[in-house]
Amino acid sequence: PMETSRVVGAAVAAAGAVALTVWYLRRRAAGFASSSSSRVSDAKESEGLARLAEQIQAPVHGKPEVLTPQSVLAYFRRLPLTRPVAAESAALTAEDSSTGNLNYCFVVKDGARKTSVFVKQAPDFVKCLGEDAKLTTERIRFEAQAALEFMKHAPGTVPDLFHFDATNCVMVMEHLAEYRLLNDDLIAEEVSSSAAQSIAVFMGRVHTATHRQLVSSEGREDYEKRFHNPALCGITDTYIFTLPFIEDASNSHTAGLDARVAGIRADQQFLGDIKAVHKIYQTKKEALLHGDLHAGSIMTNGIDAKVIDHEFVFYGPAGFDLGLFVAGYVFPYAAAAAKGRDGTATAILTVLEGAVTQYLTLLKAARLPDATVGEIFKDSLGFAGCELMRRVLGVAKRKDLEGIEDVPTKLRAENTVLNVGQSFVRACVGRESIATVEEMKAAIAGAGVLQ
Numbered sequence: 205p206m207e208t209s210r211v212v213g214a215a216v217a218a219a220g221a222v223a224l225t226v227w228y229l230r231r232r233a234a235g236f237a238s239s240s241s242s243r244v245s246d247a248k249e250s251e252g253l254a255r256l257a258e259q260i261q262a263p264v265h266g267k268p269e270v271l272t273p274q275s276v277l278a279y280f281r282r283l284p285l286t287r288p289v290a291a292e293s294a295a296l297t298a299e300d301s302s303t304g305n306l307n308y309c310f311v312v313k314d315g316a317r318k319t320s321v322f323v324k325q326a327p328d329f330v331k332c333l334g335e336d337a338k339l340t341t342e343r344i345r346f347e348a349q350a351a352l353e354f355m356k357h358a359p360g361t362v363p364d365l366f367h368f369d370a371t372n373c374v375m376v377m378e379h380l381a382e383y384r385l386l387n388d389d390l391i392a393e394e395v396s397s398s399a400a401q402s403i404a405v406f407m408g409r410v411h412t413a414t415h416r417q418l419v420s421s422e423g424r425e426d427y428e429k430r431f432h433n434p435a436l437c438g439i440t441d442t443y444i445f446t447l448p449f450i451e452d453a454s455n456s457h458t459a460g461l462d463a464r465v466a467g468i469r470a471d472q473q474f475l476g477d478i479k480a481v482h483k484i485y486q487t488k489k490e491a492l493l494h495g496d497l498h499a500g501s502i503m504t505n506g507i508d509a510k511v512i513d514h515e516f517v518f519y520g521p522a523g524f525d526l527g528l529f530v531a532g533y534v535f536p537y538a539a540a541a542a543k544g545r546d547g548t549a550t551a552i553l554t555v556l557e558g559a560v561t562q563y564l565t566l567l568k569a570a571r572l573p574d575a576t577v578g579e580i581f582k583d584s585l586g587f588a589g590c591e592l593m594r595r596v597l598g599v600a601k602r603k604d605l606e607g608i609e610d611v612p613t614k615l616r617a618e619n620t621v622l623n624v625g626q627s628f629v630r631a632c633v634g635r636e637s638i639a640t641v642e643e644m645k646a647a648i649a650g651a652g653v654l655q
Contacts, residue, residue, distance in 0.1 A: 350514035408566025448598035481586035499532035527587025542617035586632025592625035
């Protein structure tokens with residue numbers, strides 16, 4: 205949520221390192237390294253990931269050094285890195301790439317090798333508010349731990365992690381130089397089926413590899429402990445499930461929606477539905493999640509896609525990732541439909557249908573029971589509904605809606621979003637019926653005619 209203590213317990217971090225080691229041994233025993241060259245490659249991969257696991261569990265020593273465009277190169281040269289950018293290279297340059305409210309970000313380039321890396325630092329305060337606005341730095345350790353898990357279970361779908369500095373709260377990772385935010389592509393009406401399928405694969409692989417029904421009780425307990433993330437989950441509690449549905453100074457909405465917004469906030473039965481969906485989020489411990497999988501947390505080159513910003517990771521309901529992903533396509537659909545861009549609107553729904561179908565197919569292929577798969581889909585509707593509505597009612601807005609300058613057109617789009625959101629929430633709690641991907645697609649397509 206989005207666009208909107210530092211020490212993890214040694215036992216928890218050590219458990220993570222043990223889990224990685226066990227995975228390496230199982231992977232080798234399963235015969236993945238079938239040739240001499242692949243054995244060498246596998247050994248290097250294992251060594252690299254084990255080193256990262258040790259870095260993540262390392263204790264914090266002293267106060268972090270806050271990086272600036274002027275100091276980041278001196279800091280980088282002290283790191284034990286040789287690839288893809290050599291820290292000792294004489295041809296290093298750095299540029300500030302900080303666009304968000306929380307973190308400092310830089311791109312470090314090696315002019316000799318023509319390579320680059322992305323450097324991300326999480327200070328112990330809200331960057332845009334200053335050092336008095338304190339914020340836990342544990343978010344970047346969670347992000348690094350998540351990166352290792354995602355690299356293990358869904359390689360190629362997240363940026364590779366090269367280095368983690370616990371004391372300075374810094375990650376050095378793959379720079380996605382040729383990638384753009386999926387959100388920006390969708391706003392530009394560039395709709396890629398392969399990019400959406402990449403995210404379906406990411407969700408499918410991570411969720412099945414960590415699902416409570418497919419791992420041991422020890423593995424499930426390890427995931428729950430290592431990825432217990434109350435600070436960031438608390439932000440989700442507040443900004444997706446709570447504040448948008450009450451009167452709060454942080455909320456805002458388009459003036460023409462006054463009556464409808466008041467009606468939603470006065471509808472006690474519907475507010476009860478929201479609370480029921482929220483309870484699923486808070487209580488269901490099912491799989492390892494990205495936790496913030498909106499279209500601004502996905503980057504694409506038009507062919508494939510990679511997931512970024514994993515700091516909201518936690519062990520929870522698989523449908524939450526799917527729900528935010530679905531909502532990410534409903535927003536541009538509503539904008540395109542309101543503008544009369546029927547071809548784009550149809551393309552978005554077709555791509556979404558294909559991606560959700562692929563995800564559910566991966567769950568079934570992993571031998572999750574049909575009842576479990578159906579419940580994940582049903583949960584996802586509730587989560588998508590809350591995400592859709594909070595972007596119209598709450599503080600965090602969407603560029604695809606806010607960028608519509610014609611007020612009647614914007615109202616059509618926002619009413620469509622609210623229609624879909626309310627329908628999805630009711631379906632999640634059993635007050636409407638949306639049982640299949642085809643019915644989900646039809647509910648989205650029919651939402652505009654309800655205004």
